[in-house]
Amino acid sequence: MELGLTHDEIAAFIRVNTEKVFSMMLDLPLVASPAVVEGALANGEGGVIALVGFAGEWSGSGSIRCSDALACSISAKLLLTDFDCVNDEVLDAMGEIANMVVGNFKDDAADKLGLVGLSTPTVIYGNNFQARNFNGQTWTAVPFDCAGETFEVKISLVPSRILHETPCIPHR
Amino acid sequence: MALDVLIVDDSSAIRKILMRVLAQTDLKLGDIFEAADGVDAIKILEANKVGLVLSDINMPNMDGLQLLTSVRSRPEWNGIPIIMITTEGNQAKVMEAVQLGAQGYVRKPFTAEQIKEKISSCLSSAGRAE
Numbered sequence: 001m002e003l004g005l006t007h008d009e010i011a012a013f014i015r016v017n018t019e020k021v022f023s024m025m026l027d028l029p030l031v032a033s034p035a036v037v038e039g040a041l042a043n044g045e046g047g048v049i050a051l052v053g054f055a056g057e058w059s060g061s062g063s064i065r066c067s068d069a070l071a072c073s074i075s076a077k078l079l080l081t082d083f084d085c086v087n088d089e090v091l092d093a094m095g096e097i098a099n100m101v102v103g104n105f106k107d108d109a110a111d112k113l114g115l116v117g118l119s120t121p122t123v124i125y126g127n128n129f130q131a132r133n134f135n136g137q138t139w140t141a142v143p144f145d146c147a148g149e150t151f152e153v154k155i156s157l158v159p160s161r162i163l164h165e166t167p168c169i170p171h172r
Numbered sequence: 173m174a175l176d177v178l179i180v181d182d183s184s185a186i187r188k189i190l191m192r193v194l195a196q197t198d199l200k201l202g203d204i205f206e207a208a209d210g211v212d213a214i215k216i217l218e219a220n221k222v223g224l225v226l227s228d229i230n231m232p233n234m235d236g237l238q239l240l241t242s243v244r245s246r247p248e249w250n251g252i253p254i255i256m257i258t259t260e261g262n263q264a265k266v267m268e269a270v271q272l273g274a275q276g277y278v279r280k281p282f283t284a285e286q287i288k289e290k291i292s293s294c295l296s297s298a299g300r301a302e
Binding site: 025 | 260
């Protein structure tokens, strides 16, 4: 795969920007674990996933995935309000956290990626869902320990022209 | 005279945080209005005498740069200080915002102190004492 950034560089940008957002907006310390490269189809057990899309010279997405309980804890720190369950405010807060992490990643990576725009965040909440990437591209995933739980920040990127050259995946 | 403020962001979380930060300032605040995009913001500006706008850039329907253009095209709104508070760090977008008439630019993530300092300096430049 032709990539303007190595997986190690992507992981480093994920670490720096996730720690910056959690430190400045939430005052929550994080401990990052080693990055892993995941396949296109990421297994999941549910919880909350906030996705922000890349478009322009590069396509792909960035995401944050965590448990319901951690989403409530993160949102409570951001909004100084207690949450017993995932509601619209929690989903909005998680979308904004993803927007800041992925947006700052995009700016750090701009020298190598060129002009890339971001979508507005999409947040999904539920059980036993799977996130599938397009065209079999891999994810660079960095797990973080936060408040006794683990969440994961992932990025997948591919040059847009490669997508245009590749046939569509047929329906199953 | 109390200062009416308009917060424009498609994230209700960010609007809530900015309302909290405003409450921590020494400003004598009047009404604080919220809009989720530029279209809603224009309607609020038409119906109220807003003295400060805090706006995101990337929003649906009408983004922050389009809002800036609209505001600066109306002579009656030309003196309203506008601070962009956004994830967008693309230098071209920052320059465009300044050229369109933004008085300040704050990157997300931010601290409350950064926002307070920017508001203070923008209002001082606009000739409004705190």
